[in-house]
Amino acid sequence: MVESEIRFQFGEVASESSHHSAGIDDPKMTVEDLYFYYGSLRAINNVSINIEKSHVTALIGPSGCGKSTFLRTLNRMNETIPGTRMEGIVRLDGVDIYRQIKDVSTVRTRVGMVFQKSNPFPKSILENVAYGLKVNGIKDKDIIRQAVEETLQKAYLWDEVKDKLDKSAYMLSGGQQQRLCIARALAVRPEVLLMDEPASALDPLSTSKIEDLIGELKKNYTIVIVTHNMQQAARISDFTAFFYEGNMVEFGPTRMIFTKPVKKQTEDYITGRFG
Amino acid sequence: MQPYIFKPKSRIRDFIIEKFIAVNAFTALIVILLIFIFIFKESIPIFTSHEVQSEASLDKMIFKQQYYEGRDPKWSWQPNSEVPKYSLLPLFLGTLKAAIVAMLFSVPLAVGAAVYTSEFAPRRLREIIKPVIELLAGIPSVVLGFFALIILASILQTAFGFTYRLNAINAGIALGLAVIPIIFTIAEDAMTSVPQSLREAAMALGANPWQISFTMVLPAALPGIAAGIVLGFGRAIGETMIVLMASGNAAIISGGFTESIRTLSATIAAELAEVVFGSAHYNVLFFVGTLLFVFTFIVNLGGELVLGRLKDRLQGRQK
Amino acid sequence: MITHLAHSASEIKDSESAVQFRSKSSGAFPRALTLISVILIIAMLAIVLGIILFGGVRVISWEFLSSPPENGMEEGGIFPAIFGTVALVFLMVITGVPIGVLTAIYLHEYTRPDSKITRIIRLAINNLAGVPSIVFGLFGLGFFVAFIGTGIDSAFFGSGRPVWGQPAIIWASLTLALLTLPVVIISTEEALKTIPRELKDASYALGATKLQTIRRVILPQAMPGIITGAILAISRGAGEVAPIMFTGAAYYLPYLPLKLNDQFMELGYHVYVMATQSPDVEKTKPILFGTVLVLLVLIFLLNFVAIFIRSRLRMRRMHG
Numbered sequence: 001m002v003e004s005e006i007r008f009q010f011g012e013v014a015s016e017s018s019h020h021s022a023g024i025d026d027p028k029m030t031v032e033d034l035y036f037y038y039g040s041l042r043a044i045n046n047v048s049i050n051i052e053k054s055h056v057t058a059l060i061g062p063s064g065c066g067k068s069t070f071l072r073t074l075n076r077m078n079e080t081i082p083g084t085r086m087e088g089i090v091r092l093d094g095v096d097i098y099r100q101i102k103d104v105s106t107v108r109t110r111v112g113m114v115f116q117k118s119n120p121f122p123k124s125i126l127e128n129v130a131y132g133l134k135v136n137g138i139k140d141k142d143i144i145r146q147a148v149e150e151t152l153q154k155a156y157l158w159d160e161v162k163d164k165l166d167k168s169a170y171m172l173s174g175g176q177q178q179r180l181c182i183a184r185a186l187a188v189r190p191e192v193l194l195m196d197e198p199a200s201a202l203d204p205l206s207t208s209k210i211e212d213l214i215g216e217l218k219k220n221y222t223i224v225i226v227t228h229n230m231q232q233a234a235r236i237s238d239f240t241a242f243f244y245e246g247n248m249v250e251f252g253p254t255r256m257i258f259t260k261p262v263k264k265q266t267e268d269y270i271t272g273r274f275g
Numbered sequence: 276m277q278p279y280i281f282k283p284k285s286r287i288r289d290f291i292i293e294k295f296i297a298v299n300a301f302t303a304l305i306v307i308l309l310i311f312i313f314i315f316k317e318s319i320p321i322f323t324s325h326e327v328q329s330e331a332s333l334d335k336m337i338f339k340q341q342y343y344e345g346r347d348p349k350w351s352w353q354p355n356s357e358v359p360k361y362s363l364l365p366l367f368l369g370t371l372k373a374a375i376v377a378m379l380f381s382v383p384l385a386v387g388a389a390v391y392t393s394e395f396a397p398r399r400l401r402e403i404i405k406p407v408i409e410l411l412a413g414i415p416s417v418v419l420g421f422f423a424l425i426i427l428a429s430i431l432q433t434a435f436g437f438t439y440r441l442n443a444i445n446a447g448i449a450l451g452l453a454v455i456p457i458i459f460t461i462a463e464d465a466m467t468s469v470p471q472s473l474r475e476a477a478m479a480l481g482a483n484p485w486q487i488s489f490t491m492v493l494p495a496a497l498p499g500i501a502a503g504i505v506l507g508f509g510r511a512i513g514e515t516m517i518v519l520m521a522s523g524n525a526a527i528i529s530g531g532f533t534e535s536i537r538t539l540s541a542t543i544a545a546e547l548a549e550v551v552f553g554s555a556h557y558n559v560l561f562f563v564g565t566l567l568f569v570f571t572f573i574v575n576l577g578g579e580l581v582l583g584r585l586k587d588r589l590q591g592r593q594k
Numbered sequence: 595m596i597t598h599l600a601h602s603a604s605e606i607k608d609s610e611s612a613v614q615f616r617s618k619s620s621g622a623f624p625r626a627l628t629l630i631s632v633i634l635i636i637a638m639l640a641i642v643l644g645i646i647l648f649g650g651v652r653v654i655s656w657e658f659l660s661s662p663p664e665n666g667m668e669e670g671g672i673f674p675a676i677f678g679t680v681a682l683v684f685l686m687v688i689t690g691v692p693i694g695v696l697t698a699i700y701l702h703e704y705t706r707p708d709s710k711i712t713r714i715i716r717l718a719i720n721n722l723a724g725v726p727s728i729v730f731g732l733f734g735l736g737f738f739v740a741f742i743g744t745g746i747d748s749a750f751f752g753s754g755r756p757v758w759g760q761p762a763i764i765w766a767s768l769t770l771a772l773l774t775l776p777v778v779i780i781s782t783e784e785a786l787k788t789i790p791r792e793l794k795d796a797s798y799a800l801g802a803t804k805l806q807t808i809r810r811v812i813l814p815q816a817m818p819g820i821i822t823g824a825i826l827a828i829s830r831g832a833g834e835v836a837p838i839m840f841t842g843a844a845y846y847l848p849y850l851p852l853k854l855n856d857q858f859m860e861l862g863y864h865v866y867v868m869a870t871q872s873p874d875v876e877k878t879k880p881i882l883f884g885t886v887l888v889l890l891v892l893i894f895l896l897n898f899v900a901i902f903i904r905s906r907l908r909m910r911r912m913h914g
Contacts, residue, residue, distance in 0.1 A: 080798050082706050105284055105801035113799040119792035121811060132800035135810070136281040181796070188800060189278045281801070289805050293704070300700035302693050303779070304718035306772050310725065313736040387631030395625050396632075404632055406901065411639050413897045414890070415833025416727075417862045421869050421886055422642050425879075452642070455635060485624045506724070513726025515836040520870055540728045540836075547735070547840055564732040568725060575724035579717070 028053035034088035058237035075111035112190035118177035120169035132188040155183035175206025318562035352526035369536030376447020385458035393466040412456035420520030423449035441523035465499020509574035650887030678858035690771030694778025723776035727836040734769030734841035766842035774827035785819020829896035
């Protein structure tokens with residue numbers, strides 16, 4: 001990872017970046033003093049961050065630094081793992097999603113998630129996209145058909161699958177499956193989309209398709225993406241947070257982080273000295 | 276684009292369903308308790324009713340009794356004679372004889388086959404041997420009993436000239452056939468679970484496959500093999516149809532294995548049909564059932580504990 | 595490859611003259627010995643199966659399978675026993691499999707592996723698997739027939755002729771359902787284990803509850819394993835005689851078990867009685883062998899189907 005490349009991309013930017021708020025005026029989600037434990041092992045250590053609405057925030061850092069764990073606290077997915085414990089506050093539009101929202105389903109339909117390895121259900125393409133609607137009570141077949149077409153369009157997948165909606169999702173290629181998973185997540189009309197290394201298992205062509213998709217989606221969704229690919233983070237994100245060993249070391253606008261990181265650790269990671 | 280407002284989910288219905296699932300899950304536990312309760316319940320009169328005790332008390336079931344004047348006290352099981360006799364010793368002896376023959380027959384074969392399958396056999400052969408032996412496990416005990424009664428007994432008698440066609444050896448061999456798959460499966464499993472790193476260490480020191488097996492794998496898998504043998508023994512003790520059909524059903528006390536025997540399990544099966552509900556005989560049969568249940572419970576518990584500890588130990592090493 | 599490496603290792607050693615090792619046996623003798631064990635076991639299996647096959651195949655015909663016995667089991671067929679066996683295991687499956695599946699789901703999805711509840715239930719399951727079949731028979735008699743059955747009778751029919759408080763196919767089926775419960779639970783659990791966490795995560799992330807995830811994702815995926823378990827339970831239940839001896843099986847009945855409180859004929863029980871209590875063993879031998887063969891073929895067929903499904907399941911586990 002070459003420093004000069006980044007500098008060429010962004011030019012010289014001279015300004016201070018404050019550690020946490022970094023020019024966020026419209027936070028969709030805020031995290032305050034978050035600690036997270038797997039049993040007695042502390043995986044996240046006092047992280048506070050604001051996620052800007054309708055922008056892409058990237059989480060970078062070496063493996064095992066807690067970025068995926070952190071992502072999963074944003075939609076209460078860590079609750080599916082027994083023996084975990086959390087301290088701190090996570091807010092969506094100002095509302096504490098852990099203490100003020102009773103039904104966890106509400107949180108998860110408003111904060112959607114796409115996973116690292118695409119995981120379509122062993123069902124048809126239509127059934128996959130319709131799944132979220134069905135489990136949340138929508139039964140009308142016409143509404144479902146329409147919603148499926150809508151979201152497949154949004155995910156840049158409609159043209160490729162429109163005449164095989166009833167075929168198994170496993171017949172699609174890796175890149176198509178991942179776009180299907182994105183469509184599936186979008187079907188319930190979330191406001192935030194969490195993406196955990198969505199393109200890491202894909203070839204470069206599929207990856208760039210997904211990156212284009214993300215660029216388009218951010219107009220209407222708030223996106224938080226975990227990635228170990230720094231070029232990708234630099235390419236598509238507006239804000240970047242650097243995690244290391246459970247701590248958020250630095251957070252700021254992406255061009256700042258990649259051209260003038262404040263902390264030495266950040267700079268070391270970005271220039272490839274470790275990780 | 277408007278976000279959806281979804282209907283809230285029914286928490287009460289879910290709660291009830293999940294409680295229903297949990298209750299179902301306790302069925303196994305409840306059944307074990309019920310089995311013990313209902314079987315023991317029918318044997319309580321042996322301990323509480325004087326009437327029953329005049330015929331069959333704990334004392335009478337364990338120790339020699341003098342049944343007839345002028346004759347020596349003896350152990351005897353004859354519930355249907357004029358003077359009912361309820362000594363359990365002939366039954367214990369019969370059970371033990373059949374089990375011993377079964378173990379002597381099955382353990383060398385099963386363990387040997389397990390060693391071959393896990394240590395020497397090429398992969399393709401292993402994929403054939405295991406299902407074939409599982410086939411043996413699939414044969415119902417009534418079929419093995421039939422085989423022993425009609426065919427094996429005749430073979431043995433022609434070969435060895437036993438006085439009694441149906442005897443402990445006949446039943447024991449058929450019993451052994453039933454037990455072989457149990458010991459084989461557990462022993463083979465224990466041996467293949469031995470971590471590859473141990474074998475590689477032995478290999479690096481120049482050992483050949485047999486030495487690796489004998490000096491490294493067998494000792495490491497020994498608890499598992501022992502557990503398999505223990506569980507096989509438990510099966511041999513509790514097995515009913517084979518001994519019912521092939522052992523001659525004579526409740527006698529003798530040292531030889533070529534005589535007919537009567538086991539605890541076969542006694543219940545043979546006599547329960549004719550027994551008078553609520554009689555002393557009835558109580559004793561249920562008591563025998565309780566003994567069988569408790570004994571196999573303990574044996575199984577022991578086998579499971581050993582297997583559990585073996586798994587922990589092997590996994591601990593691999594960490 | 596292991597052999598190859600070991601051989602080359604010993605070759606290197608032998609070439610060193612400085613350190614002399616005892617000459618090692620190549621391990622051929624123990625290898626042969628253990629191979630003989632395998633051969634002996636397989637040979638005995640072949641003999642048992644072969645004799646039954648040759649003894650029984652002459653009797654098998656469509657008439658044999660479809661007509662009732664005649665002339666004191668010396669002629670005729672075994673259709674009622676086949677019918678009774680099928681009815682018995684059918685009732686066993688519809689009562690036992692749901693309980694077993696729900697137990698497995700509870701253990702796998704609702705409890706932590708190291709919790710006390712899990713360990714107690716597992717202990718109970720393992721011990722249930724080891725209970726002698728005659729003890730199940732006693733339980734069936736003492737609990738289902740004498741307790742539940744007579745309880746129903748006194749509650750609904752007053753004291754008179756027993757309606758439910760007597761040996762009946764329903765009690766025998768329930769007894770067998772309990773006996774085969776561990777088989778169903780273990781098969782279902784194995785199937786549940788093959789379901790990748792990502793699939794369940796995807797469902798939860800879309801807002802589904804645990805029950806919805808179980809119904810829409812987990813159960814359909816586990817279905818092959820559940821079916822395997824049901825088939826293994828059937829093959830086990832069809833062969834057990836001791837549990838049904840006192841809970842409903844009969845040697846000769848002029849009717850088929852069409853009501854839940856009917857008695858029934860059954861293949862395994864038929865073999866037992868015919869083999870031990872026939873007045874003229876020689877005359878009934880052909881039918882006896884035929885019955886054994888039918889029972890064996892039925893059970894092996896079921897086992898093969900279960901094994902086939904199970905290996906397809908294993909393949910799926912490895913390829914995701």
